[in-house]
Amino acid sequence: MTPGARLQAAIVVLDAWVAGMPVEQALTNWARSARYAGSGDRAAVRDHVYDIMRARGTCAALGGGETGRALAIGLLRMQGGDPAALFTGQGHAPDALSEAELAGGTEPAGTADVPGWTLPLLEARVGGELAPLLGAFRSRAPVYLRVNLRRIDLPGSVAALARDGVAAEPVAGAATALVVTSGARRIKSCTAYQDGLVELQDLSVQRAVRGIDWPEGRILDYCAGGGGKALAIADACGSQVFAHDANPGRMADLPPRAERAGVVIRTLDRAALARMGRFDAVLCDVPCSGSGTWRRDPEAKWRLTPERLAELERVQAAILAEAAPLVRPGGSLVYMTCSLFHAENEAQIARFCAQATGWQVAQTGCDTPLSASDGFFHAVLRAPEA
Known part of the structure; x- marks a missing residue:
């Protein structure tokens, strides 16, 4: 053509x-x-x-x-x-x-x-850097890979990718991250990807996962989807990792992906989850506006409405309420979104802590496209001791 x-x-x-x-x-x-x-x-x-x-x-x-x-x-x-x-x-x-x-x-x-009604919400996150943020949303997001350190180191992964025509470089300050500089469309067909040496995962997600002190014991990814964060957690620590999703079909590819990566992740449907008791940590990567990923998924910003945002906030609150009883006394509830909006992040956590007696915020963090790649929020909450 x-x-x-x-x-x-x-x-x-x-x-x-x-x-x-x-x-x-x-x-x-x-x-x-x-x-x-x-x-x-x-x-x-x-x-x-x-x-x-x-x-x-x-x-x-x-x-x-x-x-x-x-x-x-x-x-x-x-x-x-x-x-x-x-x-x-x-x-x-x-x-x-x-x-x-x-x-x-x-x-x-x-x-x-961006939709005009979202401008105050974005400005509340970045303040005087609104113009650079909007400029970033107009550009394509870089492609990042997470190196499975159980299988290969960063120099080895760079060499393996290069053999199949994918050029990548380590990212300063990120133990597992490579940024792809050319050949991004070849990634899924290259040997390093198919053999589980690398996974597609944004830099902001990798920074959040690696920045959390995951406890020893049992960790549940409660909203696992395709399981990218469960795989990253399993690579980062020696704990038992479990995955659950309200739609188990979303996890269909997780067992073979885990096998390729050399880790064990047990998937749980609702009935199996009910028999498992409590976990040392539960991750809730909840449905959200996706406002941090608008340059990667620009259609999402044009679909979003104030009514849809309010609905998402209700879903997020419900998931937190469902997941909290799955955390053992003194354990961790980890909340994540790819949103930049305070209503889905800090306000959601504050509302939960006001309603759930004894829970404490131990850690929070938020990247934006100006500090990493996608916008990504995380919070670690500590359950009250028995």
């Missing part, structure tokens, strides 16, 4: 997204109808779409509208290009620009690329 044809394909996907279709479904529908498109073409179309979603407000202003075509015009202007060079109408490229489109759009507001 020519660059113009790739841009036209992105316009088709964006029009479906603007009309309400989830972006991944729109991309899949286009790919199925374009069997001629190679992997490079599909990657390029995806990049166009996600670059626009990250900077939708800016693209709309520069392109003069909210249609896929206008957003694509705005993207090219934002990137310093000339839209007329690709909007030629030739070789499946978008039709040539009209006089109105040639005249250009308007200067975008610096705050246009």
Whole structure:
């Protein structure tokens, strides 16, 4: 596909997204109808779409509208290009620009690329660094890997990745982290990944997991999902690690992943969990707004509403209430979100401690895209002694 044809394909996907279709479904529908498109073409179309979603407000202003075509015009202007060079109408490229489109759009507001109602919530987190944070949200997030230190050291993992065309470098101050500098799309097919030597995991998550003093004994990942944090905990300490999720199907890949990593993680359904008694530590990585990950998942910010945020806060409180009785006296309840909003983080913890007698906050921390990669909050709560 020519660059113009790739841009036209992105316009088709964006029009479906603007009309309400989830972006991944729109991309899949286009790919199925374009069997001629190679992997490079599909990657390029995806990049166009996600670059626009990250900077939708800016693209709309520069392109003069909210249609896929206008957003694509705005993207090219934002990137310093000339839209007329690709909007030629030739070789499946978008039709040539009209006089109105040639005249250009308007200067975008610096705050246009997140929903306006979230601006005070973000500013409450970063204060005077709101503008740099919004700038970070417009860029692609780096790709980080967690090295499984039970299997290989950092220099060995860098060499193993390089053999399959993935270049990566250690991250200063992070014992397990590599940042990928090229070849990111090859990661899942490379031997180091398939053999469990490395896992995809953001730097902020790795910093949080490694920054917690996990107790010896039994640790439960209560909202395990795919099990990335359970794997990181198992690699970091010698405790028994268990995983549970309200939807056990989400954990389907965890046993083989654990086997490849050389660790043991026992998955528990609701009935098995009820027979286990209490744990030395329980991790709750709860559903959240994902506001810390908006450059990685830009669609999420456009789906979020105040009503949805309030619903998430209720779910988070309910999970904390469910998980607390699973912690032994004097044990730890670890709360994590990928949110930057105080309402989902500090306020949620304060509300829990006000209602649950004797619980104490032992540790809190919050990274933002300005200090690590994604925004990520964690808190360690100590249960009252018996």
